[in-house]
Amino acid sequence: xxxxxxxQATIDDVAKLAGVSIATVSRALHLPEKVSESTRKKVTAAxxxxxxxxxxxxxxxxxxxxxMVMVLARSISDSNFPGILTGLERVANARxxxxxxxxxxxxxxxxxxxxxxxxxxxxxxxxxxxxxxxTSSWRHGPAKRLPPMVSVSHPIDHADVSYVGVxxxxxxxxxxxxxISLGHxxxxxxxxxxxxxISELRHQGYCAALANAFDESLVWKVNGNGTSEGGRxxxxxxFIKDTLPTAFFCYNDNTAIxxxxxIQSRGLTVPKDFSVIGFDDIPFASNVTPSxxxxxxxxxxxxxxxxxxxxxxxxxxSIPIESALLHGDxxxxxxxxxPRTQF
Amino acid sequence: xxxxxxxQATIDDVAKLAGVSIATVSRALHLPEKVSESTRKKVTAAxxxxxxxxxxxxxxxxxxxxxMVMVLARSISDSNFPGILTGLERVANARxxxxxxxxxxxxxxxxxxxxxxxxxxxxxxxxxxxxxxxTSSWRHGPAKRLPPMVSVSHPIDHADVSYVGVxxxxxxxxxxxxxISLGHxxxxxxxxxxxxxISELRHQGYCAALANAFDESLVWKVNGNGTSEGGRxxxxxxFIKDTLPTAFFCYNDNTAIxxxxxIQSRGLTVPKDFSVIGFDDIPFASNVTPSxxxxxxxxxxxxxxxxxxxxxxxxxxSIPIESALLHGDxxxxxxxxxPRTQF
DNA sequence: CGCATTTATGTAAACCTTTTCATTAGCGAT
DNA sequence: ATCGCTAATGAAAAGGTTTACATAAATGCG
Numbered sequence: 001x002x003x004x005x006x007x008q009a010t011i012d013d014v015a016k017l018a019g020v021s022i023a024t025v026s027r028a029l030h031l032p033e034k035v036s037e038s039t040r041k042k043v044t045a046a047x048x049x050x051x052x053x054x055x056x057x058x059x060x061x062x063x064x065x066x067x068m069v070m071v072l073a074r075s076i077s078d079s080n081f082p083g084i085l086t087g088l089e090r091v092a093n094a095r096x097x098x099x100x101x102x103x104x105x106x107x108x109x110x111x112x113x114x115x116x117x118x119x120x121x122x123x124x125x126x127x128x129x130x131x132x133x134x135t136s137s138w139r140h141g142p143a144k145r146l147p148p149m150v151s152v153s154h155p156i157d158h159a160d161v162s163y164v165g166v167x168x169x170x171x172x173x174x175x176x177x178x179x180i181s182l183g184h185x186x187x188x189x190x191x192x193x194x195x196x197x198i199s200e201l202r203h204q205g206y207c208a209a210l211a212n213a214f215d216e217s218l219v220w221k222v223n224g225n226g227t228s229e230g231g232r233x234x235x236x237x238x239f240i241k242d243t244l245p246t247a248f249f250c251y252n253d254n255t256a257i258x259x260x261x262x263i264q265s266r267g268l269t270v271p272k273d274f275s276v277i278g279f280d281d282i283p284f285a286s287n288v289t290p291s292x293x294x295x296x297x298x299x300x301x302x303x304x305x306x307x308x309x310x311x312x313x314x315x316x317x318s319i320p321i322e323s324a325l326l327h328g329d330x331x332x333x334x335x336x337x338x339p340r341t342q343f
Numbered sequence: 344x345x346x347x348x349x350x351q352a353t354i355d356d357v358a359k360l361a362g363v364s365i366a367t368v369s370r371a372l373h374l375p376e377k378v379s380e381s382t383r384k385k386v387t388a389a390x391x392x393x394x395x396x397x398x399x400x401x402x403x404x405x406x407x408x409x410x411m412v413m414v415l416a417r418s419i420s421d422s423n424f425p426g427i428l429t430g431l432e433r434v435a436n437a438r439x440x441x442x443x444x445x446x447x448x449x450x451x452x453x454x455x456x457x458x459x460x461x462x463x464x465x466x467x468x469x470x471x472x473x474x475x476x477x478t479s480s481w482r483h484g485p486a487k488r489l490p491p492m493v494s495v496s497h498p499i500d501h502a503d504v505s506y507v508g509v510x511x512x513x514x515x516x517x518x519x520x521x522x523i524s525l526g527h528x529x530x531x532x533x534x535x536x537x538x539x540x541i542s543e544l545r546h547q548g549y550c551a552a553l554a555n556a557f558d559e560s561l562v563w564k565v566n567g568n569g570t571s572e573g574g575r576x577x578x579x580x581x582f583i584k585d586t587l588p589t590a591f592f593c594y595n596d597n598t599a600i601x602x603x604x605x606i607q608s609r610g611l612t613v614p615k616d617f618s619v620i621g622f623d624d625i626p627f628a629s630n631v632t633p634s635x636x637x638x639x640x641x642x643x644x645x646x647x648x649x650x651x652x653x654x655x656x657x658x659x660x661s662i663p664i665e666s667a668l669l670h671g672d673x674x675x676x677x678x679x680x681x682p683r684t685q686f
Numbered sequence: 687c688g689c690a691t692t693t694a695t696g697t698a699a700a701c702c703t704t705t706t707c708a709t710t711a712g713c714g715a716t
Numbered sequence: 717a718t719c720g721c722t723a724a725t726g727a728a729a730a731g732g733t734t735t736a737c738a739t740a741a742a743t744g745c746g
Contacts (some may be wrong), residue, residue, distance in 0.1 A: 008464070010702060021726045026704060040665040057404040061731055066400060069445075076429045077626070082420045084738060089419065093456060098465060100441050102413075103432055113436060119397040121351070122441060197555055228630050257630050264632065280692030283420070286629045287571050287600050289607065353732060364696045367733060401732035404701050424699060 009050035087303020171328030172205025192251035231258025246339035273336035352393035408486035413466035430646020535594035557652025568679030574601025589682035
């Protein structure tokens, strides 16, 4: 084994060792057909000997890019995040890009920190999982040029950004239709946070399913906040009333799990007394008791599509703004059944 | 508002506008005390006017760094990952570093892909969540120089890398002591994957607690694999026997949840018939029924410590290899109770 | 006032590539 | 042998910083 050189070898070292110019080395690497068989061999040999790896910073500086994509999320701990990130990562890696991740925690200062990062050219593109455009001074400043962006999961109102996510409307409709098919007529929606776009879409799907099925539809919305605590609280508030729904369509699995837990702690059972359906199919949905019937979000597929779309758009930013709505599948487990016959 | 310039302003633009040299601009930014009050003002004004942001690639090339840390994980979907990542991210961001993430999925090719990335200077340091040194050709090649590294959560045998993680031995001992304090004498350990270092440490803690408490200790190990499926299977296998333990200390929460589910589906109850204690305190531990008694890993603290240690070591690599074992707390919920009086 | 010392600024090199442009050599055709 | 054309290579610029060194101005002191 050669002795360890003090520093990482540069293109100069390779060129010297191969007895050619650095231009030729570069060409041997990137345009092999432009260089003669014999010198190409000398160059590859020299590269092997020196252990040369092109310095990414120099390349990026010269080529005016960074080969990085920044993923900006509201929270890393979101149940959907790992799955999406896995998809993003898979294609970024396959296409030679690095993934830079940042979480804003809803904190404007942190967000500005990251946009500064972006502004200094540390990323060629931006994946938004925040549900909003990067709020920051620099957008309104002189250099208004944002990198190509794709919004994932959370559609952004009034912004011309491509969007990839599950079709919340149709998937919710599907969920509620399933409850209806089981015989339920009094179905409540336990919502997500107030003003949340996704919650609104899911609510619309819920309404549509009811309107389709019944002449006179009973829309029943209870406010939650997307956490299991919120689901629990929603049930508590509801159970003060004397008329109750027989099934709950929940904003997400966390909410559903909270709802189930609240129902159970009142001595009632799911799905015998009440049916509960969630949304997301988070990893734990199959591990709760009863296992949760829900809508599966194709998380990694969402991530893959989003990243592909973004990277396709990098070279010339010519790809038009477009939305991809992916199909959400109904996953039937054990938290739904027909309604109790007697109320 | 100024009109939008075609390109991002460079230091030259600022210098020209301020009527000084680029060296002065650079100094005004980094060594403000070395530049006179008046010119400093001119420079800052020019910067504001142009919307100048230093080009990160150029800076990094010049300064021979990248201001990035790579986080290499086995899987992004690991239950502990988001929490640790949150901690890592928090301090990286605060200290001006970007977080580059990659998941190897146990795939050697992917791992090599990332080490190539590293070798080209795209990261100044490396956080290992893989439990092993980056296996790759380049380690054995001529340029053997690895960047500073810190291993997190998974200790790495026979490698001189700093390590930050929970004190698996003591925490496990704590868990088992708790079961003993409830009156259990026949306690089984449902392990993680074969050969897993962490599982081995937890096993040792388990053994130590037993040995401390009883003259004659009954060590009882059942193989799992770290998934809820594994926990479930372990219980099934065990229940063929006629003597059974009264309590289970599980490798992790996933295993514990699987175990509980298997016990329940045999018509038995936790904690009345069997006590189950987990490890990790994953977000869902409080949402299962019965809510899971477990050991909490201080995930974000682990991430913060690891990143701080790594970044402290970047300037001169002078900090010695060291291990930080963090305390794991016992979180008492409802999955443990005293043993059944009659066997 | 003259010299030494500090302070402020500018010039240019260095960081490592990619790529344009120019040059040289080689070859076939006339 | 000469011309023209192609193929292979090299020289040098450009990308945007930081910083060592040089220079000029200003200040201190005897």
